[in-house]
Amino acid sequence: MTQSFLQIKGLTKNFGGLRAVNDVTFSMERNQVLGLIGPNGAGKTTLLRLITGILKPDAGHVCFMGKEIVGRKTWDIVNMGIACTFQNMRPFRRLPIIANVMVSCLSPRAMKRGEWVKRLEAKAMDALEFAGISDMAREKASTLSQGDLKRLEVARAVATEPELLLLDEPFGGLSPAETDLMAKSIRRLHKGGRFGRLHSEGPAMIIVEHKLQWLMKIVDRIIVLNFGNMIADGTPDEIVKDPRVIEAYLGKGDT
Amino acid sequence: MALILFYLRKLFSVIKNEVLVLPSRVVVVLFFLFLLLVPLFTKDTYLLRIFTLTSIFAILAASWDLLSGFTGQMNFGHALFFGVGAYSAALLNKYGGIPPWGTVPLGGLGAVLAGLIIGIPCLRLRGTYLALTTLAFPIILMGLVFAFPNITGGELGISGIARLAGSRVADYYIAVVVMLGLCTIMWKITDSKTGIIFHAIREDELAVRTSGINTTRYKLLAFSLSGFFAGISGGIYAHFMRIAGPSTLEVSMSFQVVIWAIFGGIVTIYGPVGAVFVLFPLMEFLRFWQEYRILMFAAVVLLILLYMPDGLFRWLRDKIEKECPRCKIRNIATRDTCRICTASLD
Numbered sequence: 001m002t003q004s005f006l007q008i009k010g011l012t013k014n015f016g017g018l019r020a021v022n023d024v025t026f027s028m029e030r031n032q033v034l035g036l037i038g039p040n041g042a043g044k045t046t047l048l049r050l051i052t053g054i055l056k057p058d059a060g061h062v063c064f065m066g067k068e069i070v071g072r073k074t075w076d077i078v079n080m081g082i083a084c085t086f087q088n089m090r091p092f093r094r095l096p097i098i099a100n101v102m103v104s105c106l107s108p109r110a111m112k113r114g115e116w117v118k119r120l121e122a123k124a125m126d127a128l129e130f131a132g133i134s135d136m137a138r139e140k141a142s143t144l145s146q147g148d149l150k151r152l153e154v155a156r157a158v159a160t161e162p163e164l165l166l167l168d169e170p171f172g173g174l175s176p177a178e179t180d181l182m183a184k185s186i187r188r189l190h191k192g193g194r195f196g197r198l199h200s201e202g203p204a205m206i207i208v209e210h211k212l213q214w215l216m217k218i219v220d221r222i223i224v225l226n227f228g229n230m231i232a233d234g235t236p237d238e239i240v241k242d243p244r245v246i247e248a249y250l251g252k253g254d255t
Numbered sequence: 256m257a258l259i260l261f262y263l264r265k266l267f268s269v270i271k272n273e274v275l276v277l278p279s280r281v282v283v284v285l286f287f288l289f290l291l292l293v294p295l296f297t298k299d300t301y302l303l304r305i306f307t308l309t310s311i312f313a314i315l316a317a318s319w320d321l322l323s324g325f326t327g328q329m330n331f332g333h334a335l336f337f338g339v340g341a342y343s344a345a346l347l348n349k350y351g352g353i354p355p356w357g358t359v360p361l362g363g364l365g366a367v368l369a370g371l372i373i374g375i376p377c378l379r380l381r382g383t384y385l386a387l388t389t390l391a392f393p394i395i396l397m398g399l400v401f402a403f404p405n406i407t408g409g410e411l412g413i414s415g416i417a418r419l420a421g422s423r424v425a426d427y428y429i430a431v432v433v434m435l436g437l438c439t440i441m442w443k444i445t446d447s448k449t450g451i452i453f454h455a456i457r458e459d460e461l462a463v464r465t466s467g468i469n470t471t472r473y474k475l476l477a478f479s480l481s482g483f484f485a486g487i488s489g490g491i492y493a494h495f496m497r498i499a500g501p502s503t504l505e506v507s508m509s510f511q512v513v514i515w516a517i518f519g520g521i522v523t524i525y526g527p528v529g530a531v532f533v534l535f536p537l538m539e540f541l542r543f544w545q546e547y548r549i550l551m552f553a554a555v556v557l558l559i560l561l562y563m564p565d566g567l568f569r570w571l572r573d574k575i576e577k578e579c580p581r582c583k584i585r586n587i588a589t590r591d592t593c594r595i596c597t598a599s600l601d
Contacts, residue, residue: 054464078466092462103463104467106448106452138582
């Protein structure tokens, strides 16, 4: 039996009496870009947090490249090659932007893969260059706008040179022009290659997003969650026609 | 000969291009020189004693800043490290017969152990909970000290331990040189890659974890480093006073450190050091009005913190230096353009 790149089996998480993620099972391949959608409170962010080990699941397994990662520490998981961004951005506000990214460059994974890079700062700079905020590298992170903070989140995740990138609402709060830019960077990243001293493996991605028309252009598969249950799984075209998805978003009856 | 000339020229150019351009650096150099030259001008034992104690407490205040200022792990029981350093140095000297140059570093290592012992249970705690928990540890140790009076001397402490060195001047030089050395090391640590991670842990620990950094390891590192430096200052204190008593573990000792650090400005290292050099001699000076001593001390601290909430030395530094808005390099406040990128200041 061939091992899938990422395999999630029966993942369940309760918050008190609320079942936030209920028995979610799917697997994805190395070259996929997966969209994760669903109404508010459907458990999308919780699912990402379970994968990165920020939250511990109550039941179920997550296998990444054939290894069980449930129960591992977050930093171990990141060093195995899963990077994530936060929906409500969490920069180190009082540090310069370059220092924000240098923290990621100091992780064992980034250090091992960039041995030939003598200067961390140069590598961090290239991550910022990729995200398009290198001209503000010396500013404090607290001075950044919403859109630039989103890009800082991406730069920070990319600096660990991940194999799987979990993006939590990368377009949230961005203007249409900024969204275009961000979508372009994401596609460029998925193609892989070198950005200066930074090497991109062309990571697989899971993207949580509400702006569906943008998401459709990037992803090649979509999973829909509602009240913690997986209600649909398919290509973007199949998903928009799926009656269960329309019901979850718009309610029953008047279609 | 050519080699000596080369290094002289290099030294000269460093002084000219790196030190003289910024008043804060000039002040630091003058501070070093002043401390190293004091005994040439005065042999007054009282004055030397004040400066020796000031240096010892400066190490302590700076080590608190390393842990609580930089890493954000609020430690309200910093006297624990000081006391452990003092008691281990005293015990090793009295019962082990080890001379001060051995007991002081070993006392520091003892405090590292204490740092790990309180660091491990405190890993999951944050903010006020961490502060309250750390507050308890020196009190627990004080209870242990009183519980075994035949080893620790109980209330009287361990007295009659070896002197730090032969004379007051030698004591002074040991304390000052160790202080200058350790504070430089601490400043270098905070300026290094590890320092960036310490800063980041203070800002947002979860985000550091998702950047792939083992935060447990770095927090324990901060606890042990801070404990080591504080333990060394405790060991020197014990040998200088020739007694290690329960006063080193008192709650007031822990808070004294916090007051010093916040007065001078946290997250700077130089702030707490400078603050001790202002406040400790001030406290001695106020002995002239013995009854009002504490009241006046409190008034000074309150006034400074009211008008300079970032600390005295931060405030002074911002008065004499400006940051270039473009390249973020500091310039003397009298300049109109940045010395590096020639952008207009202000």
